Amino acid sequence: MSEELNEINKKPFYKKFSIYQVIAILGVLIIVVFSYKMFFKKGEVIDDTSKDQETEIENKISIPADILKNYELGFTRIRERGFNEEIILPGKVDYDLERMANVGSRVPGRINQVFVKEGDMVGKGAPLCSISSVELGTSQATFLKSKAKLETLKVQYERAKELYEKKIISAREFEMTNVEYKTVKTELETSYNTLLVYGLSKGEISNLEKGKLTSNQMPIRSPLAGTVTSRKAIQGQAVVAEDNLFVVANLKQLWIILDVYEKDLYSVKLGAEATIFTLGDKPESVKARVAHVGEVIDPIKHTAEIRLEVDNKDFKLKPGQTVSAKVQGLISESKSRRIMVLPAEAVHKIEGKSFAFVANEDGTFIAKEVEVGETIDDDIEIREGLEPEMNIVTKGSFIIKSEFLK
Known part of the structure; x- marks a missing residue:
């Protein structure tokens, strides 16, 4: 018997127990540890609840009735609304038609000299080329003859x-x-206006009257300040009044043309802000505004054009360029989601945190810290901190804030 006991004692500790005894011991240990954690976790919950109650007491605001009567308060509850992503539209950069001009000759003739090339910047009235015109010479002679006769x-x-x-x-x-x-006087006025139409300035006509200018050479001038974006004029080329020889445009202001589906048009407002995105390796964004919403729907595409105006003083955009755009208020229903919101006037920033003021039945108020998200129109998203049944102060909430900060 003693020999058997000695044999048992010589065995390692973990071999002195059967597998069932080991499982039983481990089970007891797990129950003890779990019970211990649950006990202390419960204590923590109790502590957190206690802390929340203490915070509410600290944030409770009482305003004397004689002060409160001077202010009209408005109330609301947190509500649900749709949140939609902005639609990205393809578009094209175009000239501002009020700041560009097709320039040509107003009389038949032949180009004898060209003064500019594409890309040149010109001022208003700058000569682009000169035309030799028999018709111009005839009109000058008629003017001088009428003047002498008069x-x-x-x-x-x-x-x-x-x-x-x-x-x-x-x-x-x-x-x-x-x-x-009177007849000759009328003839003189007509011939004078003809010279103006042909492109002579009043100063040049005055020189013609003084005998300082008797030439059939007529300068073709730029009607505005801008950049020469197209030149078709060639020295020696015969031209008529229908020929467009140059395009001059002010590229500091451009248009963006977008096609919008008719179902989305109601969302586009004049003056709405838009963001333009360029394509390429280094895309950039540019701000623009809606200047016009088309009145006509394309019967095939079921779209209407909207026009954006964009400042282009740094010349980043070029007519004909492909861009994409987001327009304020233009949303995609297919990607909508629901969020909880409050009017923005009900949410106040205090020391870097956001608060809303909850009205109690006893006439007091509680400053509730809230987690905010997106701002949509006049609403602000409330992600956490309020319950649906709470009455939130909107109008006049600034007076509650003032008392809270005292």
């Missing part, structure tokens, strides 16, 4: 008027002189 008739008219007043000549004779004088 000067002669003016002397005759004044003499006839004097004689008529002295009753030396008849009324019929005076009237004939008067009619001839």
